Amino acid sequence: MAESWVNSAERIGADLHLEISGAGAGGRRAALTRALREAVRSGRLMPGTRLPPYRSLAADLGVARNTVADAYAELVAEGWLTARQGSGTRVAERAEPLGTGTRVPKKAPPRARGPRHDLRQGTPDASSFPRAAWLASYRRALQQAPSEVFGPGDPAGRAELRAALAAYLARARGVRADPERIVVCSGFAHALRLLFTGPDAVLRGPLAVESYGLGFHRELLSGASVRTVPLPLDEDGARIGQLDRERAVLLTPAHQFPTGGPLHPSRRAAVIDWARARGGLVLEDDYDGEFRYDRKPVGAVQGLDPERVVYIGSVSKSLSPALRLGWMVLPERYVDGVLAAKGEREAWVSVLDQLTLADFVACGSYDRHVRRMRQRYRRRRDRLVDALATHAPQVEVTGIAAGLHAVLRLPSGTEASVLKAAAWQRVALEGLTGFRHPQATTAAPDGLVVGYATPAEHAYGAALDALCGLLPPG
The missing domain is CATH 3.90.1150.10 (Aspartate Aminotransferase, domain 1)
Structure with a gap:
């Protein structure tokens, strides 16, 4: 009986789907030839793909070995396939018209050259990612992980990571963090989505923002129907005195992005006074607070009043944006709303990455x-x-x-x-x-x-x- 599914994975590491049932005129060889030709022409078999050996494909399809050999030979002669000693039979690397009057699908045009x-x-230096230390933490985390790690988890994030972050942020950034108030997310943009999007959004506009910042964040907020109001900047940072009827303010107080410089101490106190007096909220983007060179680190504004500040951080600058790991330290009244926005199943960060980061922080590798x-x-x-x-x-x-x-x-x-x-x-x-x-x-x-x-x-x-x-x- 002719089969349509070819499973030679144990021999060549590839599966083929070939329709040769109802062979019709020319018999099995002609049907196999047509099926392979169509697979190449349609792009299902890409240039360079290695095909199964004669014996393997013949056994999978229930046909004679010579049937496969003859089909391969015909397609090699037509230019669809190539055969070299030691390399096996592969789909040809060409896009010119072939003898049958059809064409192999052309490869996608090469991308424009990237920057020199x-x-x-x-973006941090990608070549400096601590591969050996990260791998060591990954192995430890995997070996020590309880079985329940591989089932449904906590949308707040793994308890191990939240505990490690609470200790680290308190020590290194002056954040007053209880693990129960930390929600793990995939980065700052994800945090904004959790706070501002959806019919039951945790926060609503208008939102005051610094007059210089990432356009991507403004577009994200605009897409959530959040009006942003620019605050002027001077040598002391955002001019907090111009806050008016906004419900919240988004700041980069440790190092204003992108103009540089910390928010002046008097203005750090002033923004907390404004939040208390107006029932407002401060969103603190601590995007690169660990990298200080010429003065002592500037602690987080969150430490002045944890109930009036949402502190947001990530590893995108310290380790790599590819990890997609971030966190929010929330006032107690917002935790349930953020978890509801996050949902029970979706928008989670990889649990194994969370456990790896927890070990990476706890063992001192992150500090080093x-x-x-x-x-x-x-x-x-x-x-x-x-x-x-x-x-x-x-x-x-x-x-x-x-x-x-x-x-x-x-x-x-x-x-x-x-x-x-x-x-x-x-x-x-x-x-x-x-x-x-x-x-x-x-x-x-x-x-x-x-x-x-x-x-x-x-x-x-x-x-x-x-x-x-x-x-x-x-």
Whole structure:
């Protein structure tokens, strides 16, 4: 009996679905030839795919070995397949018209070439991910995990991770965190969705935001029908005194994004006073608070009043955005609402990743990694400052006391031309104007937001040379 499913996984690691039942004219060989040709033509068998050996495919289909050999030979002659000693029979790597008057589907066009140098903000050096230490934590977590880990879990997140985070955040960031008030999420954007989206949203607008920030976050909030009101910035951070009837305010108080600088102590106290007086809420985005270089770390605003602040953090800057691991430390009154928004089954972070991070923090590997990267990024920042002092002394560098990026102030009217030249030279850069709230009323200075953490270590020097070559002359 002819089979339509070919299972040769134990021999070549691949399954084939071939319809050869009802062979019709030409018998089994012709039916197999047609089925294989159609699989290639339709794209189900991609160029380079290795086909089963004659004997394996013949046994799976219940046909003679010579039937398969003849079908393969015919398709090799037509150019659909290739056969080489030691490599087996594979789908041909070609997209030209074949002898049958049909074509092998063309491969997707190659993507445009990526940047030669990537100096965009927001991404740590991917080559510095602590693979060995992370793997050791993963193995320990997997070996010690109870069986219930592999069943339905707690939407708040694993208790092991929440306990580890509570201890770490209290010690390193001054957060007053009870594990029962921590909800694990996949990052800051996920936290915003949990707080603001859905018919039973935990929070509603209007929401005050700093006049410079990520456009993606503003778009997410706008999609949830949340009106954002820009707060002007000055050298002391957001101008808290201009808060009015907003229900909440979103701040980056440890290191304003992207302009740099912490929120002044008097304004940290003022925003808590505003929240208490108005029944408002502060959303604290602590996106890179661990990376301080020239002064003592600035503790979290949440420590001033845990019932008036939602503290949000993640590992996207300290470890990798690929992990999709973040957390919220919530006032008690919001915990149930956030858990209801998260749901019983969906929008969870991988439990094994949670257990791995819990071990990674508890055993001290996280602290060691942060200290190591703090030193590396400080050296990179210093190299950037030195290169600009030598090759572009007319450019002012700001926001460099912390974080993974710096702001380069440019002469008025030059930002667009620099970005155009960067695109031509395949240097990935972002302009300061692109982070400005569209309703901001203050003047928008020209500038670049340069991520000095993104390039790999071996490529950083060349990236700096390329950057300096783009800057306007003094």
